[in-house]
Amino acid sequence: MSLMNTFPSRFEVVRDMDKCIACGRCVVECGHGVHRFVKGTKKLAADERRCVNCYRCVAACPTGALKIIPNRQAVNESSNWSAANRREIALQAESGGVLLSGMGTVKNYPLYWDKLLINAAQVTNPSIDPLREPMETRTYLGRSAAEIRRDGSGRLISDLPPHLTLETPILFAAMSYGAISYPCHEALARAATELGTFYNTGEGGLHPDLYRYGAHTIVQVASGRFGVHRRYLEAGAAVEIKIGQGAKPGIGGHLAGAKNVGDISRTRMIPEGTDAISPAPHHDIYSIEDLRQLVYSLKEATRYEKPVLVKIAAVHNVAAIASGIARSGADIIVIDGLRGGTGAAPTQTRDNVGIPIELALAAVDARLREEGIRNHVGLVASGTIRNSADIVKAIALGADAVAIGTAALIAMGCHMCHSCHTGNCSWGICTQRPELVRRLDPDEAKAHLVNLVTAWTREIKELMGGMGINSIEALRGNRLMLRGVGLTDAELRILGVRHAGE
Amino acid sequence: MQKEGQVRIPSGCAIVGAIDRSGGTICGGDMVRAIAVMHDRSNGLGGGFAGYGIYPQYKDLYAFHIFYAGSSAKETCERFLEKHFDIVNLSKIPTSPHPRVTDAPLIWRYFMAPLPNKLARCQLDEREYVVRCVTRINTQMKGAHVFSSGKNMGAFKAVGYPEDVGEFYRLDEYEGYAWTAHGRYPTNTPGWWGGAHPFALLDYSVVHNGEISSYDANRRFIEMYGYKCTLQTDTEVITYIIDYLVRRRGLTLEEAANVMAAPFWTTIAQQEPERRERLTFLRQAFGSLLLTGPFSILVGFTGGLMALNDRLKLRSMVIGEAGSRVYISSEESAIRAVWPDLDRVWAPRGGEAAIFTVKEGA
Structure with missing residues (x-):
């Protein structure tokens, strides 16, 4: 007997038979094949597993008529052995496979965002009302350290290296075409353009129809080099070298053959139906000096007109690594924390490797300042940015901007079932099945993305105004605007903030 | 209670500045009378003055004004000074006992030149050498605090109301071509003389009224360049920013003002191309040195004064002109007290630097 058949399902499908009209809509809508008509009848049944x-x-x-509830069946579990542990063991005992998961970790690691509190002005200086006074969120992302040079008549020569201009310090995180659907990519591209920010191709290449949004596109070069060619590099506003990702530090990407179909395989420039497996490391980067060569290769290829980003996962010695990257010629460092999302990752990697973004960001910012090179690079933080307050806290800790992935997906309709890796997303987001992809209306998704970022930007301005700050650069690294609650001395020291009341 | 530097203390204030553009002298006593008018803008917890052109007899020497907590601090510090400088003259700074200025530290003045061989050996520019010596004393020698270190200028400050501080230091005995004055309204009582203003480094001195909300962003940036913000005051960080931008990076004072009180992006967009490009470059290159929140500052330097408000003009500041004289003050009343007949009274706009210099050769 199959072990999994002897294990209770996670959910119960409760169908109110008084309400059900047996229309079969649920059968059509479910991407996972739960609902079906009992053969030869008009009766509906559900495979809850x-x-x-x-x-x-x-x-x-x-x-x-439908409601999905947690399975009421009692499962024998203890403080040490959860139902999830048991289910996973049964699954692996049966399959012999590596556990895969989608989205960010579900484990309960400390969320430092929620242990940081923001300051406000009272009496000694005035708060500023963003409805009545200018409030600036424009962010320049890139190297800002410059020589002061003058021409013959004493005028300053402006020779800052290329950078990205963001009207609000929020980027859309890298999510590949293939992991997510075409309408998702289209919505992200159009929203970034309308908002005056950038989205990121991830490692799936850039669909030819989206080249026209290139001025708001960061094109990624990952270890598999999927979809990388001259026009691709030239199409973007910036080029990102992806070294790692918060959800799966130390390993490469994986797109199942089933998702690698049609335009996706063409865009990635690999045979249809093959698994798109990008190597764990870049095989031309075995050390920091190799990274420098790739950075400059890409700069040469783009005639030094575009900034180069390097994205890394937050790992234990992230500060030293970031320092090395800052000296490699990279213009922007993206740090993705432990809780960051993914389309597919081995569960144990996702749930156990890396460190939280708050600590990584604070350590990197402090280290770059100690070395006097903080302004040699822009710094982007990602991995569980859930609301505008998280953004304010990230910038006060030292980030120039943040990237949002999961929040953007939720805005487009994601319900966080953590099943992206199955390719069966009923919402048309994380799937390539044409009948499911069709469900996502790019116009509506774009509008939701624009609304979300606009709303967050307004909230950022409110919070800044409350602190008496009217320009985002005066918030950057302004850690006195933060206080910790319920944190240990070590945590406070690493975050570089004082405890509330101090 | 923690002293200044161990904790950040917000404060409100009164400021006054005066300059004679023809190089004529202004008596320190005038400044005392002017700032006395704004008594209620201070709370007796700090007052101070900076005078320029007050030491003509030693104008080529660095004048160090130093507070000592006791004689052992003085001995340690003087050993250090002797190793690094040729001390031409040293004396107590003359003071008069004052009933409302108490708990005075030892206050000494040194006229010195860096020891040539020492200077040559460390391969530093002379001014950088002096800055490093000051930083070393202020961060590493307990009980010693250099509060003035420029040539032909000097800062005088104490815990007390500014008019009392002026009398304590006998400022009516000094004459200079430019002055700044400060009355402080801190929100607790550190009672430490070093925490009073002006804050001075080399010949730059800053008096400031306000509380900048960008403080920690500015501090953490400027500390990348070897400065140590030991007092945690706005005035200190602003002084370092000016020193960094003007002395070390070679910006003009006006450009430095465009960094500290940068115009809004929407304003920059409306400028003619050359100015737009310059302002954009300065904001991009030195974004972390933008000061937000309310401030009005007076920056004293050799040969002039600069007045600057935050870009929203959240603090009052007016300028009165009478012939070659210019007076700058938090309130017009202070100017009228010493110079009732003015040709022109005006208020600079937020972010607009008003720079006044003594005529060349005067």
Whole structure:
């Protein structure tokens, strides 16, 4: 008997038979094949084992007859052995495979964002009302250290290296075409353009129809070099070298053959249906001096007109690594924390490797300042940026900007069922099945992205105004604007903030 | 209670400045009378003055004004000074006992030149050498604090109301071509003389009214370049920013003002191309030195004064002109007290640097 058949499902599908009209809408809507008609009847049944609680059927049911609830079946578990542990063991005992997961870790690591509090002005200086006074969020991302040089008549010569101009300090994080669907990419590209910020191709290349949004596109070069060619590099506003990702430090990307179809395989320039497996390291980067060569190769290829970003996962010695990258010629460092999302990652890697973004960001910013090179690079933080307050805290810790992935997906309709790796996303986001992809309306998704970032930008301005700050650069690294609550001395020291009340 | 430097203390203030553009002298006593008018803008917890052109007899020597907590601090510091400088003259700074200025430290003045061989050996520019010596004393020698280190200028400060501090230092006995004065309203009582203003480094001195909300962003940036913000005051960090931008990076004072009180991007966009490019470059290159929050500052330097408000003009500051004389003050009343007949009274706009210099050769 199959072990998994002897294990209770995670969810129960509760169908209110008084309301159900057996229209079969749920059968059509479920990407995971939960609902079906019992053969030869008009009766509906559910295979609860397949259910991931993506909420699609509940939302679509015309009579509100469906509800998905946690399985009430008692499962023997203890403080040491959770039901999830047991389920995973059963799954692996049966399959012999590596556990895969989608999205960010579900484990309960400390969320420092929620242990940091923001300051406000009272009496000794005035708060500033963003509805009545200018409030600036424009961010220049790149190297800002410059020589002061003058021409013959004493005028300053402006020779800053190329950089990215963001109207708000929020980027869309790298998510590849292939991991997410075409309409998602289109929505991100159009939203970035409308918002005056940037989205990131991830390692899946750039669909020819999206080249026109190139001025707001960061094109990624990852270890598999999928989809990288001359026009691709020239199409973007900047080039990102992806070394690592918070959800899976130390390993490469994996796109299942089933998702590698049609335009996706063409865009990646690999045969259709093959697994797109990018190597764990870049095989031309075995050390920091090799990174420098790739940075300058890409700069040569783009005639030094575009900034080069290097994205790394937050690992234990991230500060020293970032210092090395800052001296490699890179213009911007992106640090992705432990809790960052992914389309697919080995569960144990996702859940156990890396460090939280707050600590990594604070350590990197402090280290670059100690070495006097903080302004040699822009710094982007990502990995669980959940709201505008997280952004304010990240910038006060030292980031120039943040990147949002999961939040952007949620804005486009993601319900966080953590099943991206299956390719069966009922919402048309993390899937390439044409009948599911069709569900995502790029116009609507774009509008939601624009709304979200606009709303967050307004909130950032409110919070800045409350502190009496009217320009985002005066918030950057301004750690006195933060206080910690319930943190240990070591945590406070690393974050570089005082405890509340001090 | 923690003293200045161990904790950040917000404070409100009164400031006054005066300059004679023809190089004529202004008596320190005038400054005392002017700032006395704004008594209520201070709370007795700090007052101070900086005078320029007050030491003509030693104008080529660095004048160090130093507070000592006791004689052992003085001995340690003087040993250090002797190793690094040729001390031409040293004396107590003359003071008069004052009922409202108490707990005075030892206050000494040294006229010195860097020892040539020492200077040559460390391969530093002379001014950088002096800055490093000052930083070393102020950060590493307990009980010693250099509060003035320029040539032909000097700062005088104490805990107390500014008019009392002026009398204590007998400022009516000094004459200079330019002065700044400061009355402080800190929000607690550190009671430490070093925490009073002006804050001075080399010939730059800054008096400031306000509380900048960008403080820690500015501090953490400027500390990358060897400065140590030991007092945690706005005035200190602003002085370092000016020193960094003007002395070390070679910007003009006006360009430095465009960094510290940068115009809004929307304003920059409206400028003619050359100015737009310059302002954009300065904001991009030195974004972390933008000061936000309310401030009005007076920057004293050899040969002139600069007045600057934050870009929203959240602190009052007016300028009165009478012939070659220019007076700058938090309130017009202070100017009228010493110079009732003015040709012109005006308020500079937020972020607009008003720079006044003594005529060449005067």
